[in-house]
Amino acid sequence: MDASKTAKPNLDIFLQPTFFIECSHPRIRETAQQLTRSLPEAKMKARSLFLFVRDEIRYDPYCFSTSREDYQAHAILARERGYCIQKAVLLAALCRAVGIPSRLLLAHIRNHQVPKKLAEMMQTDVFYCHGYNEMYLDGRWLKATPTFDRFMCERLGIQTVNFDGSRNAVFEACSLDGRPHIEYLHQWGPFADLPFEEILRIFNDKYGQGMIQRWIDAGEQHGN
Numbered sequence: 001m002d003a004s005k006t007a008k009p010n011l012d013i014f015l016q017p018t019f020f021i022e023c024s025h026p027r028i029r030e031t032a033q034q035l036t037r038s039l040p041e042a043k044m045k046a047r048s049l050f051l052f053v054r055d056e057i058r059y060d061p062y063c064f065s066t067s068r069e070d071y072q073a074h075a076i077l078a079r080e081r082g083y084c085i086q087k088a089v090l091l092a093a094l095c096r097a098v099g100i101p102s103r104l105l106l107a108h109i110r111n112h113q114v115p116k117k118l119a120e121m122m123q124t125d126v127f128y129c130h131g132y133n134e135m136y137l138d139g140r141w142l143k144a145t146p147t148f149d150r151f152m153c154e155r156l157g158i159q160t161v162n163f164d165g166s167r168n169a170v171f172e173a174c175s176l177d178g179r180p181h182i183e184y185l186h187q188w189g190p191f192a193d194l195p196f197e198e199i200l201r202i203f204n205d206k207y208g209q210g211m212i213q214r215w216i217d218a219g220e221q222h223g224n
Contacts, residue, residue: 014101018193022073023096032097043165050163053091054146062219084147085131101136105189112180128206143168
C-alpha cells in the first residue's frame, strides 16, 4: 500500500495564527475556551463555535470594508456582526484557538432571493467571493457556512444551515417554500489565511469602483 495515501496531512499551517485569523489573540482564546471547555469531543466543540458565529455574530452585508483591520478576528468579535467573509474568518480563528484545524474557502454564488434594497445597490444577484469554512474533524475536511443567522432565516423563511460536526453544512438550493435560493457558480481554495488582496481585485473587476463605493457609503449610513 502507498503510505502517502494513508498518511495524515500536515495540519500545522491550519492551526497557526495569522494577521486575520488571530487564534492567539486573548479575546479569541477566551471566547473559544468559554464556549467549549465543557465539551469533550472536537466535533462538539466545532458545532458550538459554529452556532456562536452563526447566531451571535449577526449577518450584516453592510459591514463590507476595504480596510484590512475590519477583517481581523478580534475586531469582528467585538463588532458582533459581519458578512460572510468576516464571519468565516472569526470561525476559523475560534476553531484554531481550541486546536481544530480550520481554513477558508471562497465561492461565487447567485442568491435568487436578494433583498430588494441590496439588489438595487449591487445591480446583480451574484455575490462574488462568498467566504465559508472547512474544519478538520475525524480525519476529514468538512465544509461549514455560518453566514446567515437563525433569526434572519426565520424572518425570511429560508433554511437555516446546521452543522453537527459530522457532515458538510452549506447553503441549500431552495428556501422553505421551495423557491430557488442559493446557486453555487464557482468554488475555490482552500486558504490558510484570508486572501485579502485577491478578494479586493475580484471585487474591483466584477463589481467596479462605483458599486464598491456605494457599498461603503451604505455601510456608513447603517452606522458601520
